[in-house]
Amino acid sequence: MAxxxxxxxxxxxILVEKKYGMSYDEFAEKHLFANYPVVIGDAGDAWTAKSKFTPEFFRKNYSDRTVEIARKTYNLGEYIDWMLTGTEENPAPYPCTLQIEQxxxxxxxxxxxxxxxxxxxRINSKLLPRRFLSGANTLEIFFGGPGALFPYVHYDYMSLHAYITQLYGQKEFTVIPPTQTPYVYPNPDDLWVSQVNDIYKPDLExxxxxxxxxxxxFVVGPGETLxxxxxxxxxxRSLTPTISVALDCLNASNWKNFMQEVDRNMxxxxxxxxxxxxxxxSVVGSVLGMFEKVGVSI
Ligand SMILES: O=C(O)CCC(=O)C(=O)O
Ligand SMILES: [Fe+2]
Structure with missing residues (x-):
């Protein structure tokens, strides 16, 4: 299928496209190993989350759970009400994240x-001690409401690739290529975070x-994966009430970048x-690469 x-x-x-029916080989060649973003229109088609993860579902089943955002604790039921009624002037705090596995x-x-x-x-490989990921969250649900802005411009921690699947509502993403890193003012203490907080009104002085x-x-809508x-x-930033699932990935395509992050931390x-x-x-990278070539993960 084309x-x-x-x-x-x-x-x-820079051209960002949305693709449907893309073969793995095309993805690997044009995006994964070319390190080039794309929106995949149908990656999560088999997930039950696609129809199940609605504000109503979480309010009905998890209202009493709590969530911490910027060191404040909220009741999930109250948060969901706020995200549904939030406005640009009074947005629900963001990001509101739930760690699925834990x-x-x-x-x-x-x-x-x-x-x-x-x-x-390779994130869950037995050969990769989890501590080398330095606490990166690798499978999270995000809730947000209109006006909610992710608090900083960044690239993903430890140079992991991110796949953000929009399940409910519309979110606008803004991307800047790694070649422009010299203009982004990385924070010397956290090189993956830009000091230019407001990308919409940057302080150019x-x-x-x-x-x-x-x-x-560009805007990513329900069922689409960035x-x-x-x-x-x-x-x-959320344009409407939104629910997304973010997962991270590490393999041969970003192993070198990951190793540079580990080197720096060490x-x-x-x-x-x-x-x-x-x-x-280095040895683990080679060994896993050989196993992956024959379709085995260890
Ligand atoms: O969906 C978002 O708000 C952005 C999330 C993100 O970039 C991250 O968690 O690293
Ligand atoms: Fe990110």
């Missing part, structure tokens, strides 16, 4: 099977080089061990 392609946004040399494991089957575009995945960036914005490759700067925290960890991860 891929059906819809143009979503284009600015200078806090809501019964919802895991609703976001399975993992779509093949996010495979192979403080951050003049930001004027050279070409942010590209692939944000490692190192791409991005942020998001040099800061445990410099004496940095060399050994680097060698270990």
């Amino acid at each position: 891929t059906r392609v819809v143009e979503l946004a284009c600015r200078n040399d 806090e809501y494991p019964e919802l895991l089957p609703d976001v399975l099977p993992r779509f093949n575009y996010a495979l192979p995945d 403080k951050y003049p080089l930001f004027a050279k960036t070409t942010p590209v914005s 692939f944000i490759p490692c190192g791409w700067w991005h942020t998001a 040099l800061q925290r445990r410099p004496k061990l940095a060399g050994a960890v680097h060698t270990y991860l």
Whole structure:
């Protein structure tokens, strides 16, 4: 079947498309290994979450649970009411996230099977001690309401690839390619976070080089999955009440970038061990690569 392609946004040399019926080989060549974003119109088609994850479902079943946002605790039922009635002037706080595996494991089957575009995945490999991921959250539900802005421009922690599947409502994403990193003013203490907080009204007196960036914005709607490759700067805002599921992926395509992040962390925290960890991860990368070639994950 030929891929059906819809143009979503284009600015200078950056073109973001939405694709349906894309083969894995096309995804691997044009996006995963080319490190190029795309919206996949039908990746999550098999998920029961697609029809199940509505504000009503969460209000009915999880109203009494609590959620922490920016160090404040909210009752999930109250949050959902706020996100449904929020406005640009009085938006519900954001992001409101639930960790599926740790806090809501019964919802895991609703976001399975993992779509093949996010495979192979090394995050859960027995050969990769979880601590090397430095606490990255790798499977989360996001709730938001109109006017809710993701609090910073960033690329995903540890150079993981992100797949954000919109299940309810519309979210606008803005992306900036890694080649423009010199104009993004990464925070020296958190190199994956830009100091330019407000991408819509950047403070160009403080951050003049930001004027050279070409942010590209587009809207992702229900049932669509945005692939944000490692190192791409991005942020998001909800245009309506929204529910999304974000999952991360690590494999041969971003292993080098991931290793650079680990190297940097190790040099800061445990410099004496940095060399050994680097060698270990190089070997693990080769071993996993060989197994993946024959379709085996360990
Ligand atoms: O959906 C969003 O608001 C953006 C989420 C995101 O970029 C992240 O969690 O890393
Ligand atoms: Fe992100």
